[in-house]
Amino acid sequence: MNKNHCLIDALLRRPVPRTPVWFMRQAGRYLPEYRKVREQAGSFMNLCTNPELACEVTLQPLRRFRLDAAILFSDILTIPDAMGLGLSFAEGEGPRFARPLRHAADIENLPIPDPETELRYVTDAVRLIRRELAGKAPLIGFAGSPWTLATYMVEGRGSRDFKQVKKMLYDAPDLMATLLDKLSIAVADYLNAQIGAGVQAVMIFDTWGGMLTTEDYLNFSLKAAEKVRQRLQTAQAGQTVPVILFTKGGGQWLEAMAQAGFDGLGLDWTCDIRLARQRVGWQVALQGNLDPVALYASPATIRRKVGSILEGFGEGSGHVFNLGHGISPDVDPAHVEAMVEAVHELSPKFHSSM
Amino acid sequence: MNKNHCLIDALLRRPVPRTPVWFMRQAGRYLPEYRKVREQAGSFMNLCTNPELACEVTLQPLRRFRLDAAILFSDILTIPDAMGLGLSFAEGEGPRFARPLRHAADIENLPIPDPETELRYVTDAVRLIRRELAGKAPLIGFAGSPWTLATYMVEGRGSRDFKQVKKMLYDAPDLMATLLDKLSIAVADYLNAQIGAGVQAVMIFDTWGGMLTTEDYLNFSLKAAEKVRQRLQTAQAGQTVPVILFTKGGGQWLEAMAQAGFDGLGLDWTCDIRLARQRVGWQVALQGNLDPVALYASPATIRRKVGSILEGFGEGSGHVFNLGHGISPDVDPAHVEAMVEAVHELSPKFHSSM
Numbered sequence: 001m002n003k004n005h006c007l008i009d010a011l012l013r014r015p016v017p018r019t020p021v022w023f024m025r026q027a028g029r030y031l032p033e034y035r036k037v038r039e040q041a042g043s044f045m046n047l048c049t050n051p052e053l054a055c056e057v058t059l060q061p062l063r064r065f066r067l068d069a070a071i072l073f074s075d076i077l078t079i080p081d082a083m084g085l086g087l088s089f090a091e092g093e094g095p096r097f098a099r100p101l102r103h104a105a106d107i108e109n110l111p112i113p114d115p116e117t118e119l120r121y122v123t124d125a126v127r128l129i130r131r132e133l134a135g136k137a138p139l140i141g142f143a144g145s146p147w148t149l150a151t152y153m154v155e156g157r158g159s160r161d162f163k164q165v166k167k168m169l170y171d172a173p174d175l176m177a178t179l180l181d182k183l184s185i186a187v188a189d190y191l192n193a194q195i196g197a198g199v200q201a202v203m204i205f206d207t208w209g210g211m212l213t214t215e216d217y218l219n220f221s222l223k224a225a226e227k228v229r230q231r232l233q234t235a236q237a238g239q240t241v242p243v244i245l246f247t248k249g250g251g252q253w254l255e256a257m258a259q260a261g262f263d264g265l266g267l268d269w270t271c272d273i274r275l276a277r278q279r280v281g282w283q284v285a286l287q288g289n290l291d292p293v294a295l296y297a298s299p300a301t302i303r304r305k306v307g308s309i310l311e312g313f314g315e316g317s318g319h320v321f322n323l324g325h326g327i328s329p330d331v332d333p334a335h336v337e338a339m340v341e342a343v344h345e346l347s348p349k350f351h352s353s354m
Numbered sequence: 355m356n357k358n359h360c361l362i363d364a365l366l367r368r369p370v371p372r373t374p375v376w377f378m379r380q381a382g383r384y385l386p387e388y389r390k391v392r393e394q395a396g397s398f399m400n401l402c403t404n405p406e407l408a409c410e411v412t413l414q415p416l417r418r419f420r421l422d423a424a425i426l427f428s429d430i431l432t433i434p435d436a437m438g439l440g441l442s443f444a445e446g447e448g449p450r451f452a453r454p455l456r457h458a459a460d461i462e463n464l465p466i467p468d469p470e471t472e473l474r475y476v477t478d479a480v481r482l483i484r485r486e487l488a489g490k491a492p493l494i495g496f497a498g499s500p501w502t503l504a505t506y507m508v509e510g511r512g513s514r515d516f517k518q519v520k521k522m523l524y525d526a527p528d529l530m531a532t533l534l535d536k537l538s539i540a541v542a543d544y545l546n547a548q549i550g551a552g553v554q555a556v557m558i559f560d561t562w563g564g565m566l567t568t569e570d571y572l573n574f575s576l577k578a579a580e581k582v583r584q585r586l587q588t589a590q591a592g593q594t595v596p597v598i599l600f601t602k603g604g605g606q607w608l609e610a611m612a613q614a615g616f617d618g619l620g621l622d623w624t625c626d627i628r629l630a631r632q633r634v635g636w637q638v639a640l641q642g643n644l645d646p647v648a649l650y651a652s653p654a655t656i657r658r659k660v661g662s663i664l665e666g667f668g669e670g671s672g673h674v675f676n677l678g679h680g681i682s683p684d685v686d687p688a689h690v691e692a693m694v695e696a697v698h699e700l701s702p703k704f705h706s707s708m
Contacts, residue, residue, distance in 0.1 A: 161646075161647055162647060163647055163650055166645070167651055170647075170648055170651035170655050214624065214625065214626035215626065217624075251605075252606055270565075270567060270571075272567070272568035272569065272606075291520070293516060293521075294524055296521045297524035301525050328517075
């Protein structure tokens with residue numbers, strides 16, 4: 001069905017002819033063609049909720065670069081929005097919820113959305129993108145991790161210190177566990193709906209797991225992500241849908257993540273991928289991890305850094321090349337091209353045994 | 355000379371009757387008496403450059419809490435200011451430099467300040483604070499790490515992505531090495547002047563080391579901090595002046611830091627202090643690491659979290675209790691008291707062998 005199965009094979013640690021490459025926020029503001037559609041949509045949420053426009057921006061980076069995957073254009077906050085918290089994006093200000101969770105009753109009364117009805121615009125987009133992709137590359141679906149969603153839902157917006165959500169975690173750990181349990185179900189149902197509609201790999205973004213103490217990361221964030229994993233229906237028509245967990249700032253906890261049942265772990269740029277591979281062995285694939293800020297450097301520097309990451313991972317399958325965090329909005333697309341082409345040119349020698 | 359040598363003893367891993375406690379930004383905005391002096395000073399820099407006022411705010415937290423150290427009230431950006439970059443603090447905006455470093459010539463022409471003349475207000479404050487402390491508690495001096503200073507000097511202000519400074523690091527690593535070499539000398543000279551004036555321990559704040567890749571952290575930030583360490587004159591009148599390195603976000607690199615010649619390592623709150631101690635053994639003391647956001651929780655929760663950190667470190671000397679990052683400006687001083695008292699009450703049992 002897929003003409004390019006390099007990504008899925010690498011995530012399942014099957015032999016590949018070269019290292020697959022895609023990158024976080026590849027459908028985004030650094031592309032002039034994205035900015036044009038974004039303007040046409042009027043607002044960020046209009047773009048997310050319009051399957052045709054979401055499909056268009058999902059496909060844009062694949063027209064420019066030799067990428068091995070498309071990733072659904074959407075936002076991690078679609079779930080809390082469907083739960084009734086009232087999401088809005090004020091221009092230049094980031095997300096806001098009109099009704100953040102502050103009391104036990106808010107959490108007890110929180111409904112778990114039915115994705116096929118309440119998040120239909122997402123599954124519609126998935127079906128449309130799969131049709132348009134026509135097997136040229138696999139489509140990755142995604143969701144925010146339960147903990148990361150909880151941070152926005154309790155704070156009501158982005159935060160730097162996570163004062164409200166940590167106060168709940170510290171003073172009312174049982175209530176936080178209840179919230180994370182609900183979110184684990186909601187996230188799993190949502191990802192299952194994306195899988196049902198056609199995504200061929202899924203990624204859980206734990207953007208704020210790295211703000212926790214080790215103990216709380218393991219007992220709350222990772223535990224909730226593991227519950228999502230257990231509920232996922234990853235066997236689809238004879239194919240396995242690989243599951244990737246990315247915890248920004250999670251470099252101290254790779255061993256625990258590797259034992260939590262995921263197929264791949266996303267590494268941020270602070271991790272040394274050579275040491276990471278030594279630490280997790282062959283339990284999981286590794287995805288990453290060029291510093292996104294390296295894309296401001298010269299194409300020659302970018303090529304050297306790509307080579308050093310490929311060499312760090314070393315021989316064999318199980319590496320998906322990516323940035324260590326989302327691309328910045330003002331990066332020159334020519335520098336992205338230098339990164340992608342470097343992976344194509346430099347990676348085959350690490351797969352010579354195929 | 356000191357009536358309270360608990361901090362120095364713990365940093366040098368000599369037996370202590372209980373775990374010493376102080377905390378980052380203990381002289382700061384969460385104290386109403388600080389806000390009063392700050393208002394009187396007119397501006398933050400006026401407060402830093404006036405030895406009498408700096409002395410007053412340094413001593414304030416010791417009047418309220420049973421702390422085992424005072425820390426000089428100052429700012430890490432005094433060095434680049436003395437180098438002629440033109441520091442200012444716009445209200446509510448953070449630091450700005452009028453003349454950031456952008457070209458090779460800026461770096462080659464950068465003067466190394468003579469602290470006893472150009473940063474005289476700092477050594478005057480140290481002498482005054484020592485006199486006022488009268489041996490009641492030791493005084494800690496500090497400086498920013500070369501890398502952390504470089505981030506502000508190249509960016510010209512605080513940054514989230516460190517685009518300019520990383521561009522220099524990636525495209526012109528030799529130029530960055532030159533800058534860090536100069537800063538290593540300037541920082542060491544500055545700390546030596548503080549030691550000469552009377553500080554009894556010194557701490558290097560590497561606030562932004564954790565934004566680097568592992569390779570660049572080791573080859574640039576840690577290497578420069580090590581050069582500072584090697585240049586320090588830590589033998590003073592028969593006493594050893596212990597040196598602490600704190601790298602926020604540095605939890606992945608503790609082994610390398612422990613081998614770099616420091617007496618103590620500061621841990622941020624994401625590190626598990628039990629695992630940290632297993633990783634570094636008895637090579638260094640460990641300082642930390644309560645999540646500063648835990649101070650918004652109830653006093654009972656704070657006490658439990660303090661107990662769990664003390665137990666994590668376990669038996670024996672070599673632990674200095676602290677927050678895992680600076681205290682937030684709106685914390686209730688009563689919650690600080692709960693933390694400090696918990697250390698006094700719960701820590702003696704871990705030192706029973708004395």
